[in-house]
Amino acid sequence: xxxxxxxxxxxxxxxxxxxxxxxxxxxxxxxxxxxxxxxxxxxxxxxxxxxxxxxxxxxxxxxxxxxxxxxxxxxxxxxxxxxxxxxxxxxxxxxxxxxxxxxxxxxxxxxxxxxxxxxxxxxxxxxxxxxxxxxxxxxxxxxxxxxxxxxxxxxxxxxxxxxxxxxxxxxxxxxxxxxxxxxxxxxxxxxxxxxxxxxxxxxxxxxxxxxxxxxxxxxxxxxxxxxxxxxxxxxxxxxxxxxxxxxxxxxxxxxxxxxxxxxxxxxxxxxxxxxxxxxxxxxxxxxxxxxxxxxxxxxxxxxxxxxxxxxxxxxxxxxxxxxxxxxxxxxxxxxxxxxxxxxxxxxxxxxxxxxxxxxxxxxxxxxxxxxxxxxxxxxx
Amino acid sequence: xxxxxxxxxxxxxxxxxxxxxxxxxxxxxxxxxxxxxxxxxxxxxxxxxxxxxxxxxxxxxxxxxxxxxxxxxxxxxxxxxxxxxxxxxxxxxxxxxxxxxxxxxxxxxxxxxxxxx
Ligand SMILES: Cc1ncc(COP(=O)(O)O)c(C=O)c1O
Numbered sequence: 001x002x003x004x005x006x007x008x009x010x011x012x013x014x015x016x017x018x019x020x021x022x023x024x025x026x027x028x029x030x031x032x033x034x035x036x037x038x039x040x041x042x043x044x045x046x047x048x049x050x051x052x053x054x055x056x057x058x059x060x061x062x063x064x065x066x067x068x069x070x071x072x073x074x075x076x077x078x079x080x081x082x083x084x085x086x087x088x089x090x091x092x093x094x095x096x097x098x099x100x101x102x103x104x105x106x107x108x109x110x111x112x113x114x115x116x117x118x119x120x121x122x123x124x125x126x127x128x129x130x131x132x133x134x135x136x137x138x139x140x141x142x143x144x145x146x147x148x149x150x151x152x153x154x155x156x157x158x159x160x161x162x163x164x165x166x167x168x169x170x171x172x173x174x175x176x177x178x179x180x181x182x183x184x185x186x187x188x189x190x191x192x193x194x195x196x197x198x199x200x201x202x203x204x205x206x207x208x209x210x211x212x213x214x215x216x217x218x219x220x221x222x223x224x225x226x227x228x229x230x231x232x233x234x235x236x237x238x239x240x241x242x243x244x245x246x247x248x249x250x251x252x253x254x255x256x257x258x259x260x261x262x263x264x265x266x267x268x269x270x271x272x273x274x275x276x277x278x279x280x281x282x283x284x285x286x287x288x289x290x291x292x293x294x295x296x297x298x299x300x301x302x303x304x305x306x307x308x309x310x311x312x313x314x315x316x317x318x319x320x321x322x323x324x325x326x327x328x329x330x331x332x333x334x335x336x337x338x339x340x341x342x343x344x345x346x347x348x349x350x351x352x353x354x355x356x357x358x359x360x361x362x363x364x365x366x367x368x369x370x371x372x373x374x375x376x377x378x379x380x
Numbered sequence: 381x382x383x384x385x386x387x388x389x390x391x392x393x394x395x396x397x398x399x400x401x402x403x404x405x406x407x408x409x410x411x412x413x414x415x416x417x418x419x420x421x422x423x424x425x426x427x428x429x430x431x432x433x434x435x436x437x438x439x440x441x442x443x444x445x446x447x448x449x450x451x452x453x454x455x456x457x458x459x460x461x462x463x464x465x466x467x468x469x470x471x472x473x474x475x476x477x478x479x480x481x482x483x484x485x486x487x488x489x490x491x492x493x494x495x496x497x
Contacts, residue, residue, distance in 0.1 A: 297431065298431060298433055304386075305386065324410060324432065375429060376411055376412075376431055
């Protein structure tokens with residue numbers, strides 16, 4: 001129930017990877033035939049990943065994951081544009097984007113963090129107003145990892161295009177959940193992570209549209225066309241490619257299945273537990289994301305009780321020496337104080353079933369009632 | 381600690397309590413309410429209601445357990461270490477919030493003493 005954090009590797013993905021640990025272990029840069037086989041696998045994988053998102057193979061750079069892809073996209077377009085030093089992003093981005101931006105601020109760049117509305121949608125008007133002559137990049141995530149809100153990427157792309165600004169989106173949470181096509185979305189760069197889509201950890205990709213002026217952030221033996229040096233993680237890359245193809249093939253069935261479970265869970269919780277709210281957008285929402293806030297109870301306590309029942313979830317509430325701190329995403333949604341500390345994220349995966357949902361609903365009810373009995377805020 | 385959290389002792393509010401201590405606010409997060417019943421200088425009953433994280437709930441429970449049956453003076457001299465011992469320690473970095481429940485108990489006793497001057 002915590003698939004937005006990570007997912008188990010699909011058996012088909014494992015099967016595809018195994019030979020590349022043992023039989024085909026060559027270095028793709030070697031000229032002998034062992035290296036040749038590895039190089040072939042790499043080029044096949046590149047084609048598969050490209051196909052899954054409607055890109056050209058040469059537009060795919062393999063990385064160590066979503067975090068590196070975000071870093072490469074943002075830091076990579078900076079050096080070419082020394083006179084252009086302004087970046088636009090949003091307040092609800094993943095730390096991989098936010099912390100990269102704040103590092104760039106410390107290096108003299110300027111960053112505008114566009115706010116979101118109460119449902120987590122980026123304020124498009126403010127975004128356009130913040131465009132400057134020296135804006136080099138807009139980076140807005142495709143969907144948020146905590147509250148699941150899907151952003152109007154196409155609209156933002158139009159703004160970027162109109163002002164001749166590069167546009168990057170972090171699609172780590174959307175691949176395999178909703179359609180992701182680089183031409184449909186009209187983006188210049190797009191980040192992908194393997195471990196969120198039933199692939200192995202520590203591998204990802206960045207799509208870079210042909211013609212984008214970008215420099216590497218890792219230098220060395222000029223692997224990945226010079227964009228990302230370091231001997232390629234062939235088993236990982238093969239796994240990512242297999243996971244991408246599977247995600248693509250199963251997209252319709254998987255997202256329908258997850259959405260049915262999502263909607264059933266939400267409506268049943270609202271039926272049986274009073275004083276609860278759904279965080280994020282009611283419709284523009286990842287099919288696998290449920291983010292609820294329960295009045296009178298605290299997230300970490302709910303998480304622990306659910307964990308004891310064998311249910312893994314996450315919360316936007318963290319306890320730090322005598323005070324509770326809500327996540328940067330929840331804080332930016334302007335929730336009432338009553339709701340801000342009692343949030344839970346349940347993120348579904350394709351292997352979950354309706355029986356799992358029954359169990360979660362029952363367990364959640366017990367958990368919330370038990371904690372409300374203890375709470376001085378609740379009248380129960 | 382986990383045991384104390386999942387099966388907390390003395391949850392509730394004492395009706396017509398002799399002293400009540402409450403600490404925290406929804407803005408900061410954790411809220412701990414402790415009420416006491418005192419007879420012949422002994423804390424005959426101690427109950428808590430807590431909104432907060434695992435540590436807040438388990439330390440509240442431990443405080444009520446330790447204070448119950450003690451004299452007012454004994455209860456006032458309970459220390460952070462007593463709580464930590466009762467809970468078999470707290471996760472790293474979280475032991476700083478353990479004093480919170482104790483503060484609520486001391487407020488409840490002060491409240492009792494003020495009323496009975
Ligand atoms: C939206 C988003 N971006 C980036 C990342 C980081 O990806 P990775 O773990 O592959 O570095 C994550 C996952 O934690 C994410 O949810």
